[in-house]
Amino acid sequence: MMQNGVMMQYFEWYLESNPHLWKLLKEDAKHLKEIGITAVWMPPAFKGIGGIHDVGYGVYDIYDLGEFDQKGTIRTKYGTKDEYLDAIEALHQYGLQVYGDIVLNHKMGADGNEFVKAYEVNQYNKNQVISDEELIEVPTLFTFPNRHQMYSDFTWNWTCFDGIDYDILSKRHATFLFKDKNWDSQVDDENGNFDYLMGADIDFSNPHVVAELENWGQWYLSMTHLDGLRLDAVKHIGAHFYKDWIREIRVHYQKELFTVGEYWHGDIHHLLNYLNEVEGEMSLFDVPLHYHFYEASHSFGQYDMSKIFEGTLVDSAPNQAVTFVDNHDTQPSQGLQSWVEDWFKPLAYALILLRKDGYPCVFYGDYYGIPHSQIKGQSDVLDCLLWLRKEYALGKQDDYFDDSSVIGWVRYSEQRSLACIMSDSVGGTKDMYVGERYAGKIFYDALGYCQNQVVIDQQGHGLFKCQGGSVSVYICQEENNG
Template sequence: MKQGVLMQYFEWYLPSDPHLYQKVKADAQHLFDIGVTALWLPPAFKGIGGTQDVGYGVYDLYDLGEFYQKGTVPTKYGTKDEYLQAIQALQQVGIQVYGDIVLNHKMGADGYEDVKASEVNQHDTYDIEKQNEWIQVPTLFTFPNRHQKYSDFTWDWSCFDGIDYDAKTKRHATFLFQDKTWDSQVDNENGNYDYLMGADLDFSNHRVVSELKRWGEWYLDTTHIDGFRLDAVKHINASFYQDWLYHMRQYTHQELFTVGEYWHGDVQKLLQYLSEVNYSLSLFDVPLHYHFYEASRSFGQYDMSQIFNNTLVQKACMNAVTFVDNHDTQPQQGLQSWVLDWFKPLAYALILLRKDGYPCIFYGDYYGIEKPSLSGQNQVIDRLLYLRQYYAYGQQNDYFYDRHIIGWTREAYGLACIMTNQNGGQLYMYVGQQYQNQIFYDYLENVNETVTIDDKGYGLFTVQDGSVSVYIPKK
């Protein structure tokens, strides 16, 4: 059985033509062959931006590219039929599919309503700056072009607790609706980080919660996906997703693997959230990403022996999805923190060749990025995936003693990884006595010299400047 490898199959600046779903379908066998076991597809529902919406400006959860809304039938990624065909093609070759779920907010309303609201301080949402004024807000969602197919639910202002725009005065600010309170089980940045963007869903409204459960059932029945990636979980009551996931798992009698995006560099915040949801889902290891980012930009000064210190994979490895970069961290994005190209092979070795964590590969790292034009690193990632699939098993021995040259070995099939963020050098590492007198070579071809394992099962492994080498037995 293959070791799990997740791939995020999109980046922010993908063109809308050709449709991504068509590419996914054609790419399914290749993805399976290189060792991908699950694919995270982008949000599939119609957004406010039509074919230009990446998927996070959610308009209609029931429109997967089926209805003429927001100036288009297809979403940025294709039609509903293409989406379903892509999912089926992936599952037929043995790849699971995770849907990207965006329930925090809605955008692109069909009408306006007059409501009483208080303007709050954007940097401290408990601080009310103007109390109870009448504003005009885009909160009426009737989806006239869907004609109530799949759901007759109408969203009005009572389904939300706040918004960031008053159409009457054309004023951008954060407003809390009268008789509403921000969700409490959220991140405490900005006092309370319930509000993120758009019309913010009120998860204390039972009608809203019931409709989201009905939608979840419909989405699973329609797509037959295998799991979820949850967007912006730190802005949503923790109890909501714990309850919603329990409902979906009971409904399908399936595991429905789920990973949430809780964007914070402090691992304690992630651990607190996992505790609040009773470890019912995994989280992306954001602290580890920031370690990669810092290491890639520290001109060799980063202490590589501490690369896993205070990361989720260190503190809660069973709930950690490790990654190098994603659509939010890529250049020109709001959370831009791009790991430099020279460090990418080191970072991918750190997530793919060790025993802990569920690694996620980014489309932009593999295939490249449209804007700014950045080349992919598919050749080295393919090699690391091969090593994960055939060699990265068994007892793991760590050599994290030096500030710059670190390494580890895996004993089952013989693997020794060594890397440095500074000058090259050597590590004397144990691979197992069963390999004595065997010759190991660098599968990544960064070092030409081979290594002969001694009678005690050790070898002296070499790495070049700012590089990574992975040694395996010569056949």
């Protein structure tokens, strides 16, 4: 991550499959650079069970980046392999880093079925077996016939998995643990053990599987020349696997390879425990902070804004926190729906873009909109906040989190200062220090929500104002050459 870096999650769940996203991204590379984005998180690039409709998480073949006729299509939802590589190259040409989305927890859409001895387990306590041993028929044979063993001749069978959620013989939906298998350790403790999520659950204690995934990782990075990774569903995968896998990949690739994991939990202690288990080999998304934004946006002005960072990852482990407002899982109609209300979006983005801690991520749906849900993008305010981050959000930070409704902070370096003030309620004012060198100078709200000008007094203080349910970011009139 570079100084004042900002990544963009360049997709949302309901994107159309035409025009191809990879083509759009290639064309958008210059614009992303100009607005201040420094890295792009691209969606999963490999073939999923849903063909051109698969968002990327229904994983079928991780070696098929839109190159082979599988699942009824050569291209993926986002385009072909060549278009994918072209998009990465275009982003690199403009100096942008590129992060790939990796989904290794499960596989779906098997090429054949197998008979396996298994036990049904309790949905709410997966450590509890609730049936006798039984013979079930399961889709666990992955031979990828249309790839013709190109890149890898590895065949996946039931021994590569721990369990599954459907028996073809009895047409029964349940969670089954295969005989002589155990759920992975070092996973989240929800439901007793949260190894199982969906599909055919990969067994990370199988050395053949681990070797194949290490080979794939080296192939994938050599093929794509990515700069980093976003790891999906890490709380369902034994921490030991990713700790070792990332180290192996970095040694092979000889690159820093920025890596962020998605550990979806609102309790900071689960995130800190996981960071400890992986020995700090990755960052994590700040899920607790997202939920604070969600709660604040639905609290009708009653949220205690002075405590918005309490119990968050950016507060406890700022160097390993990727801050975000919303994503493809929290958007309306999705499984983790917890959409931050539109009125609060400018406040939330100011809280992640204009502060010194955390690595912020801008969501495609917030910038470009989500037509499926009739949500309009907020590119104007985000463009301004991104510009402010790049030009003004530098140096020291003084916080004024001394009120439950109106909070603020000041960033100042040798070059310039910025004063941010916001309120989730009726608005108000705050006396903040921006520096004696600004005595007599005029500050104005770069976002344009407040029209008043602030004259800095001889002691370097100003009385800054914000409207109700709004945010204002003040900069010196003389310093703005933009």
